Amino acid sequence: MTAHFDLRNVRSAPIGYFVHHQGRGHAERCAALVQALPQSRPVTIFCARDDIFPALPPNARVERIPSLFEPTGEEHHADWVATPETLHCAPLGWPGIRTAMGRIAGWFAEADPALMICDVSAEVAQLARICSVPHVKVLQHGLRDDPGHRAAYDGAAGLLVPCDARLAQPDWTPAMRAKSCFAGGLGVTMAQPDRETARARLGVPKDARLIVVQSGGGGSGFASAPIAVGARAVPDATWITIGTVARDWHATEPANLRHDGWVENAADYLAAADLVVASTGNTTCHQILAAGRPWLAVPEWRYFDEQVEKARALDAAGVATWRPHMPSSAQAWRHALDIATATHDPVRQGSMLRPDAARHAATWIESLCARLREGTPHAVTIHGD
Known part of the structure; x- marks a missing residue:
């Protein structure tokens, strides 16, 4: 009725x-x-x-x-x-x-x-x-x-x-x-910049492999040490972090890793990326789904395991590959990134919005x-x- x-x-x-x-x-x-x-x-x-x-x-x-x-x-x-x-x-x-x-x-x-x-x-x-x-x-x-x-x-x-x-x-x-x-x-916002324009804005060469690590604004961000391990494990890629990164004194950071901090043009980074490693806050999730990029989802700590459960749901829906924490070795990093790339479905990602x-x-x-x-x-x- x-x-x-x-x-x-x-x-x-x-x-x-x-x-x-x-x-x-x-x-x-x-x-x-x-x-x-x-x-x-x-x-x-x-x-x-x-x-x-x-x-x-x-x-x-x-x-x-x-x-x-x-x-x-x-x-x-x-x-x-x-x-x-x-x-x-x-x-x-x-x-x-x-x-x-x-x-x-x-x-x-x-x-x-x-x-x-x-x-x-x-x-x-x-x-x-x-x-x-x-x-x-x-x-x-x-x-x-x-x-x-x-x-x-x-x-x-x-x-x-x-x-x-x-x-x-x-x-x-x-x-x-x-x-x-x-x-x-x-x-x-659903509108996304094209890859070539985004890379030009960021100073990233057209043919470079780019991995973007993004943390949200609701916490202290990712630790730098595991990101450094990842960058060393994949030396042929440029790694850029955006958002908050907690700098570890023991992190041995390679030359292919740069930290851009908090940015207002996250869409450029995601459009330019070949693969994204990111937490699972609401805005971050929607930005990555709109960009349609291979995604290794790593939840940050939140009350009631909010980001953990979101990461599980994203994985179950086939729009991200999730890990409970950053990979802790070169072998683990390469394995996780390979799976995220192999299971990527940009059409399914876009259909979530x-x-x-x-x-x-x-x-x-x-x-x-x-x-x-x-x-x-x-x-x-x-x-x-």
């Missing part, structure tokens, strides 16, 4: 959006989704940083709140009181957390929002539910079958999943999948808002665009 009605009268209700400020993926997919929403829909974004967002439309504003996990020195710790299993990051005696949650709860009372999107915090999702505000929980990979995550997922009106459905984890239940919107490519991911997610959000306002559990056909 499908409900039909005009949405113009419900599109003025605001949407709230909590954005975690670790890494870049949360802010990038927020900006993409907000850009695709109707301009008549006000959006208030709650985040501990206001400088990590791409361009936002006039109907969106960022309200900066204290971090939910970074101490200020004003805390009165009471860690001897046990944290219940339904919560993850809820230390006692933190005034910053009280301020942040109080601001969000106050906005709930004043704005009467249509929806709260949580990307990501199980506590903020549960706060919305306690305050009688429907929420959409962003569903990420990882071992998240604990009571806290399950409460946030079970109580959500919908789950927004920033990946293709073929990358779903086996433990995502039928109930979770039934209320999920899969949006592979959300927040990532929707060019209309933002519009797809925005239409789903609008339909959900209408269902919640009208009190119908059924799908909605949207009129009044």
Whole structure:
């Protein structure tokens, strides 16, 4: 059964959006989704940083709140009181957390929002539910079958999943999948530079073999020692790292390895590469899938093994070859790179991304808002665009 009605009268209700400020993926997919929403829909974004967002439309504003996990020195710790299993990051005696949650709860009372999107915090999702505000929980990979995550997922009106459905984890239940919107490519630009132009920009010869090592922005990056072992194991290739690299004092780095650090033109490096060694953060994954390059996926440490489970899913879907850590010898490096090259399927990689991911997610959000306002559990056909 499908409900039909005009949405113009419900599109003025605001949407709230909590954005975690670790890494870049949360802010990038927020900006993409907000850009695709109707301009008549006000959006208030709650985040501990206001400088990590791409361009936002006039109907969106960022309200900066204290971090939910970074101490200020004003805390009165009471860690001897046990944290219940339904919560993850809820230390006692933190005034910053009280301020942040109080601001969000106050906005709930004043704005009467249509929806709260949580990307990501199980506590903020549960706060919305306690305050009688429907929420959409962003569903990420990882071992998240604990009571806290399950409460946030079970109580959500919908789950927004920033990946293709073929990358779903086996433990995502039928109930979770039934209320999920899969949006592979959300927040990532699909347009890619051509290989020759990219190499010219980077100063890499046309006929050189190029291996790019990329780490994300949400942690301390890869260690330099194993990368140096890899570069020595494949001396006929140029190796370039981008992103954060933790420099090991004992790393004996060869001349074919260079570190370019944090760059704004990662797409050039991926387009120029013959093979990519990279972690499995959201933005990194989508960038590599868009570039369609052979990929050795090596997860960085994240809470709940997020990158480990993402790497497993990528491997199972046939779009990357994964290893639990960097290869530790020359032989292991050559073996891993050979497998990544032999199993490469650029067509399958590209199929993981929707060019209309933002519009797809925005239409789903609008339909959900209408269902919640009208009190119908059924799908909605949207009129009044």
